[in-house]
Amino acid sequence: MQLKNDLILRAARGEKTERTPVWMMRQAGRILPEYRAVRNSLNGFIELVKTPQFAAEVTVQPVDILGVDAAIIFSDILVIPEAMGCPYEMVEKRGPTFPKTIKTEKDIDELRIADGETDLGYVIEAIKLTNKELAGRVPLIGFAGAPWTLFSYMVEGSGSKTFSKARGFLYTEPALAHKALEKITQSTISYMKAQVKAGAHMLQIFDSWAGVLPPQHYREFSLAYIRKICEAIPEVPVTVFAKGAFFALEETGQLPCATVGLDWNMDVAESRAKVGASKTLQGNLDPCALYGSFAEIEKATKGMLKAFGPQRHIANLGHGVYPDTDPEKVKCFIETVKEYRHG
Numbered sequence: 001m002q003l004k005n006d007l008i009l010r011a012a013r014g015e016k017t018e019r020t021p022v023w024m025m026r027q028a029g030r031i032l033p034e035y036r037a038v039r040n041s042l043n044g045f046i047e048l049v050k051t052p053q054f055a056a057e058v059t060v061q062p063v064d065i066l067g068v069d070a071a072i073i074f075s076d077i078l079v080i081p082e083a084m085g086c087p088y089e090m091v092e093k094r095g096p097t098f099p100k101t102i103k104t105e106k107d108i109d110e111l112r113i114a115d116g117e118t119d120l121g122y123v124i125e126a127i128k129l130t131n132k133e134l135a136g137r138v139p140l141i142g143f144a145g146a147p148w149t150l151f152s153y154m155v156e157g158s159g160s161k162t163f164s165k166a167r168g169f170l171y172t173e174p175a176l177a178h179k180a181l182e183k184i185t186q187s188t189i190s191y192m193k194a195q196v197k198a199g200a201h202m203l204q205i206f207d208s209w210a211g212v213l214p215p216q217h218y219r220e221f222s223l224a225y226i227r228k229i230c231e232a233i234p235e236v237p238v239t240v241f242a243k244g245a246f247f248a249l250e251e252t253g254q255l256p257c258a259t260v261g262l263d264w265n266m267d268v269a270e271s272r273a274k275v276g277a278s279k280t281l282q283g284n285l286d287p288c289a290l291y292g293s294f295a296e297i298e299k300a301t302k303g304m305l306k307a308f309g310p311q312r313h314i315a316n317l318g319h320g321v322y323p324d325t326d327p328e329k330v331k332c333f334i335e336t337v338k339e340y341r342h343g
Contacts, residue, residue: 023062032327114187249274262283264285291325
């Protein structure tokens with residue numbers, strides 16, 4: 001199906017665009033009352049993720065309500081550990097928890113390599129339904145967590161400020177860590193390939209906990225596996241978003257991906273110099289900027305657009321939009337991007 005708006009894909013490929021495309025991480029979610037209405041009709045978050053028609057409905061909401069240039073499938077990065085035999089629960093106000101964690105070689109041996117089409121069929125079905133609903137209005141982004149980020153949850157058992165158990169594992173059991181990371185990587189490749197086959201126009205790899213690792217460990221235990229995933233999926237543009245990994249921007253720029261996501265701590269000019277001219281950059285307004293007045297949001301957004309320049313940029317926040325953000329402020333950010341023209 002011919003896309004009516006392919007701005008984001010052209011920007012990712014480095015083609016000329018008449019304006020900067022814009023979408024937001026976590027746009028299909030808690031900021032919208034329409035999302036909360038769907039979620040409240042179900043038994044919580046996981047049921048929403050696993051019910052294709054509802055996942056598709058909330059994926060399309062931000063396109064209809066906010067006017068973004070892309071939809072991102074409503075799911076969670078933790079569907080992969082679950083498909084591998086390491087299920088998670090979503091605890092209100094605490095986030096994800098894992099009743100069973102990885103501690104020993106036996107635990108890793110028991111993990112299976114997930115099949116994207118069968119084990120994660122509910123996400124694949126949601127992608128197909130979403131594309132029907134979008135009817136070519138905008139592209140659909142698929143995604144997965146980076147292997148290190150998934151591994152860190154599977155070892156730690158929940159989110160953490162330090163991820164000391166997961167980081168400690170890399171020092172005490174490096175060979176076992178690699179064994180687990182390889183299984184996670186193979187599962188992720190299968191899952192992302194299935195997303196592309198189902199109609200995802202673009203993919204994003206979220207390395208949410210990249211920034212907790214020292215540089216040498218990041219190279220060995222994260223970047224190496226992200227590279228494998230990028231190499232395995234040449235069919236569509238891939239974005240790598242490694243939060244906090246400012247120390248690895250040069251190496252991230254050498255990955256076979258189309259776009260590098262920047263968080264709000266990363267300086268635009270410095271990042272461009274490190275990543276190089278052959279990649280598109282995505283980001284990177286501080287999500288807290290959306291707490292400001294409409295005039296302040298407009299000023300901050302224009303400042304960001306000016307810093308990135310007219311080409312090879314996809315406008316986004318430097319992380320996911322926060323749940324208590326006023327949707328009208330979000331619209332102000334999106335409209336400012338859409339109306340801005342580089343002089």
